[in-house]
Amino acid sequence: MADDGEEKPKNFHEMELDDRILKAIAKLGWQTPTLIQERAIPLLLEGKDVLVRARTGSGKTAAFAVPVIQKILNIKQTAQHQEIKALILAPSKELCHQICGVIKELTIKCSREVRCVDVAPQVELGVQKPLLVEKPDIVVGTPTRVLKHVKAGNLDLKKSMEILVIDEADLVFSFGYESEVKELMERLPTIYQAILASATLSEDVKSLKNLVLHNPVTLKLEEPEIAPASQLTHYHLMAExxxxxxxxxxxxxxxxxxxKTIIFVNTVDKCYKIKLYLEQFGIPTCVLNSELPAKIRCHSVNQFNQGIYDIIVASDEKALEEPGNFEVKKSKRKKDKESGVSRGIDFQFVANVINFDFPLDVESYIHRAGRTARGNNQGSVLSFVSIKEKSLLEQVENNLKVGQEDASIFKSYHFKLEEVEAFRYRAKDAWRAVTRIAVREARLKEIKQEIFNCQKLKSYFEDNPTDLQVLRHDKALHTVKIQHHLSDVPEYIVPPTLKGVASLGRKNKRKRDHYRTSQGSTSRFQAKKSNPLLSMDFEGFNKKKKKN
Structure with a gap:
């Protein structure tokens, strides 16, 4: 967008926002708007159609949520009837849940004036009908779900809707919503303000732009697709x-x-294999994949953000839809197309992303890396790369270093396996113990375990908060025989060059456990960590010892 010479507002209070919104923003601790918020909010308040392109983690959700709430508050001053004024579409249930959560946080001081309903959850339409009969100001949902309500007569958007938002617009068509979006457009008013938010400007976004927007302003921030090297460090490690x-x-x-760490794999079975493998060493993890019910996925993310557990093993199955030269076995298991892990979800204070399986394309790598180093936080990505995946690593690096002075994006992560031979011996036994049968049994056991997470028990757990331990998603599945001695690391198997670092790690672990016990959350503690990923460079440690 051309610079018109006008000074742009630098703070939220300079954007002519309602005091109730400003108080909510202050409570959230947002001191200054991000670049995309600074550019987009004034334009949207003016009523212009806007195409927002900014990298993941740049604050796109608030960039459209704040002006939507402000416009609804403005309308309320003269409105005589309660009506649905805004529709927000997103490609996944998790993202819908997250958007609704952000809106509720921003309307905490005006919750009676501005109400938001998320219709994405897969329940009977009749269950959600009473919520829509009350005509909430904002409706959030996937295109499929919203269209079903429109067809059922639960939702009439043609009479009152004034604002349409489509978030993660570049995924809407790739998730298979093209026909639903086109049919939905025919059931909307002829005149409305539209906003498209996207991480990329793909051909699908251009098609949506022509379908939805009228004379739009395009905000394409001149920024890299991922956080800069000063904020995000990329490591790679060659290993089978x-x-x-x-x-x-x-x-x-x-x-x-x-x-906090997210371990990415490419298949659902690998999710459970990693979880069962780490269980044997007393390392609790939570799994996240498209086979889990939407409520469970959202609950898992919320608990992770609250600091209840620190490690998530996630399958990035969307990367497998266009596998290139890789053959992917078709699964008979029922998967939820309205799920997404590497895109859209706002994981908070993630210090590290580990690619146990290297992503199959550049876009998937970018979006996995986007789960960390969000906002102004530091982050690291460690990618394990096999011989077969080396070409993918080169492809990603060539793409990321375009236009950058630094010729090398990935730093080599030094690790000498011979120094941890005792660990390797234990690992082999534990890895082989996780058979296909154990993985299958773990999947079935988890489904039974997650029955306790149904909404009907919500009131019970409100009255009995100590029983909430039942709802933890990182509990052991115990489909592999647990050898309790493996959870401890004897001093004699720790490499001499690492004893100082390892003991420091255990000391920090005790501090973190104490903090979790006393505060119920580790978010603030983890957010302050300055060096979340330490390179295991034994030569470096030896040099330091010699100097000392």
Whole structure:
């Protein structure tokens, strides 16, 4: 967008926002708007159609949520009837849940004036009908779900809707919503303000732009697709499957990886294999994949954000839809197309992303990396790379270093397996113990376990908060025989060059456990960590010892 010479507002209070919104923003701790918020909010308040393109983690949700709430408050001053004024579409249930959560946080001081309903959850339409009969100001949902309500007569958007928002617009068509969106457009008013928010400007976004927007302003921030090197560090480590498992175990037990961590794999079965494998060493993890019910996925993310557990093992199955030269076995299991892990979800204070399986395309790598180093926080990405995946690593690096002075994006993560031979011996036994049958049994057991998470028990747990431990998603599945001695790391198997670092890690672990017990959350503690991923460079440690 051309610069018109006008000074742009630098703070929220300079944007002519309602005091109730400003108080909510202050409560959230947002001191200054991000660049996309600074540019987009004034334009949207003027009533212009806007196409927002900004990288993941840049604050796009608030960039459209704040002006939507402000416009509704303005309308309320003269409105005589309660009506639905805004429709927000998103490609996944998790993202719908997250958007609704942000809106509720921003309307905490005006919750009676501005009401938001999320219709994405897969329940009977009749269950949600009473909520829509009350005509909430904002309706959030996936295109499929919203269209079903429109067809059922539960939702009449043609009479009153004034604002349409489509978030993660570049995924809407790729998630298979093209026909639903086009049919939905025919059931909307002829005149309304439209907003498209996207991480990329793909051909699908251009098609949506022509379908939805009228004379739009395009905000394309001149920024890299991922956080800069000063904020996000990329490591790679060449290793095959068994070595990956050994290294992962060593890193976690020696506390060389600190803070909240997301481990990405490419399949659902691998999710459970990693979880069962780490269980044997007393490392609790939570799994996240498209086979889990939407409520469970959202609940897991919320608990992770609250600091109840620190490690999530997530399957990025969307990367497998266009596998290129890789063959992907078709699964008979029922998967939820309205799910997404590497895109859209606002994981908070994630210090590290570990690619146990290297992503199959550049876009998937970018979006996985976007789960960390969000806002002004620091982050690291560690990618395990096998010989077969080396070409993918080169492809990603060539794409990321375009236009950058630094010729090398990925730093080599130094790890000498011979120094942790005792760890490797343990890892082999634990990895082989996780058979296909154990993985299948774990999946079935988890479904039974998650029955306790149904909404009907909500009131019971409100009255009995100590029983909430039942709802933890990182509990052991116990489909593999647990050898309790494996959870401890004897001093004699810790490499001499790492004893100082490992003991420091255990000391920090005790502090974190104490903090979790006393505060019920680790978010603030983890947010302050300055060096979440330590390179296991033994030569470096030896040099430091010699100097001392």
């Amino acid at each position: 499957e068994m070595d990956k498992a050994s290294i992962l175990y060593s890193l976690l037990k020696l506390h060389l990886i600190r803070g």
